[in-house]
Amino acid sequence: MIENSVVYSFLARFGNAFMGVLQNSFLVNIFLTQNDHNETVTGSVIFKFYRFVRSALVKLFNILRLNKLLDGSIFKVAYIWAGLTVVLAPFLPTMLVLLMSISGFLSLMLRLLCEKDFELQYNGINKYIYIYAGVYLFATFASVTVRGSLFGGLLSICFVLFSIVIINAIESKRQVKILLFLMVCVGVLVALYGFYQYMFQDKFGGVWVDTEMFEGMFRVYSTFANPNVLGEYFLLIIPLAVACFFITKPLIMKLFYLGATGAMLLCLILTYSRGCYIGILVAAAIFLVLLDKRFIFLGFIGLLLMPFVLPETILNRFMSIGNMEDSSTSYRVYIWMGTIAMLKDYWFSGVGPGQAAYNLVYPVYGYNGISAPHAHNTYLQIMCDSGIIGIIAFFVIIYQYFKALFCSYLKEADKTARILTIGAMAAVAGFLVQSLFDYTFYNYRVMLLLWAVIGMGIVFSKYSSLKEV
Numbered sequence: 001m002i003e004n005s006v007v008y009s010f011l012a013r014f015g016n017a018f019m020g021v022l023q024n025s026f027l028v029n030i031f032l033t034q035n036d037h038n039e040t041v042t043g044s045v046i047f048k049f050y051r052f053v054r055s056a057l058v059k060l061f062n063i064l065r066l067n068k069l070l071d072g073s074i075f076k077v078a079y080i081w082a083g084l085t086v087v088l089a090p091f092l093p094t095m096l097v098l099l100m101s102i103s104g105f106l107s108l109m110l111r112l113l114c115e116k117d118f119e120l121q122y123n124g125i126n127k128y129i130y131i132y133a134g135v136y137l138f139a140t141f142a143s144v145t146v147r148g149s150l151f152g153g154l155l156s157i158c159f160v161l162f163s164i165v166i167i168n169a170i171e172s173k174r175q176v177k178i179l180l181f182l183m184v185c186v187g188v189l190v191a192l193y194g195f196y197q198y199m200f201q202d203k204f205g206g207v208w209v210d211t212e213m214f215e216g217m218f219r220v221y222s223t224f225a226n227p228n229v230l231g232e233y234f235l236l237i238i239p240l241a242v243a244c245f246f247i248t249k250p251l252i253m254k255l256f257y258l259g260a261t262g263a264m265l266l267c268l269i270l271t272y273s274r275g276c277y278i279g280i281l282v283a284a285a286i287f288l289v290l291l292d293k294r295f296i297f298l299g300f301i302g303l304l305l306m307p308f309v310l311p312e313t314i315l316n317r318f319m320s321i322g323n324m325e326d327s328s329t330s331y332r333v334y335i336w337m338g339t340i341a342m343l344k345d346y347w348f349s350g351v352g353p354g355q356a357a358y359n360l361v362y363p364v365y366g367y368n369g370i371s372a373p374h375a376h377n378t379y380l381q382i383m384c385d386s387g388i389i390g391i392i393a394f395f396v397i398i399y400q401y402f403k404a405l406f407c408s409y410l411k412e413a414d415k416t417a418r419i420l421t422i423g424a425m426a427a428v429a430g431f432l433v434q435s436l437f438d439y440t441f442y443n444y445r446v447m448l449l450l451w452a453v454i455g456m457g458i459v460f461s462k463y464s465s466l467k468e469v
Helices: 006-023 026-033 045-064 078-088 094-114 126-141 146-169 173-199 227-247 251-270 274-291 295-309 312-319 327-346 355-365 378-411 415-434 444-460
Strands: none
Touching: 045 094, 078 094, 078 146, 078 173, 078 444, 094 146, 094 444, 126 146, 126 378, 146 355, 146 444, 173 227, 173 251, 173 444, 227 251, 227 274, 227 415, 227 444, 251 274, 274 415, 327 355, 327 378, 355 378, 378 415, 378 444, 415 444
16 A cells, blocks of 8 residues: 555655644734734715615616616626636637626625615725725826826726736636636637647748757747736646546546646746746646645656656756846846846836836836846835735735635545645635746736736635535
8 A cells, every 4th residue: 555655654654744833834824813803884975875876776776677777687697707717718809808808897796786685795906906906006106197197097997907807706616616616718819829829830820939059949929929928828728627537536627627737737837927937836836736735856856857758948047047148138127237236216206107107207217228128027016016015915915815715724524625725725826936036917917817816816715605506
């Protein structure tokens, strides 16, 4: 029996010792011992105002008999509209994605006005999402160019608040599994189109490569127009596909999710995005260690063996990280330096959301005459957009997200719930790592998907309390 083998025993003891030290650490205990119950806000002025407005509108709907007109209507099923937005986002233009996300908001609003017993789900993360959106709203109208920030700022606010729609739209375990299945199916289609680009490179523009260092390299970008953005998309979807593999019982579906993961992983490799390579390694490490602590030791061995098993092209991309002779690396470093210099003067309020506001101020602080559409670092860019309060609010959201999911992971007895929370944690963690090297919100569709996954993660943390159908 494998359980009685020396290797198994060693790996188990090594993993138990590591996790024991981690769980008994001071910081982790602070993280886990804080109040994890749903907070009540019924006494706040804002909540009372919300109640008053909703009550008035509900009465108006009753008088006009709109509640009867919409009884059983598909327009009240927010899951359909929100789900379609998430599933189709990789294929649709940003403006159409915006319209579809608004349909999700309207659908949720109609249900609130037609069904007296329906209440919005409240979680500890909600108020910080509202605060973050409010900060962006203020930053938009306090921008150095209000006209230049208006579209980007309002679009960002809409997509941030879309996470609230997702939290309230998903109400059953069956809905969770259907949405995940469709997201993975779309991920496979995106990957297949990436393979098509790679096989017929002459039909597509090959850019984003330092040709002096990486001659002949072609980076796929599929439906996202940029290989880094494509990689960021896969960082969100691949961990969810792996989670689906573990929670699915039929063999044919396991094979499907295994093949889907392999296809998306291969396409991610073909993006040659170094930040995404690091991001997927971090996501894999988090997923495997939380799935089974014996993977801690095996992970160390895997890292040691990587230089000997990776293809030369991928190894060269890894080795070029930090090499200032690579134009991509030096370009980013100079932009970061210029952005940090700019933030010394604009740290409190930022300059406002959007490329127009950034480009209005950044050239004064730029190094080597380098121009840039954004800071090439999500955290620096959020601070440029909304100042110190905005970045603090963002970090609090991330803290609350991982807190909710990790507490659920430790307390849940249901295997499916635990694996789903692991997948959601790994997806966001990998994305946040890539955010160190690029502005991952530059593509608004990817921004929406990140906030959708955050909303889904909060749903996963309550998975056991969901109804079956």
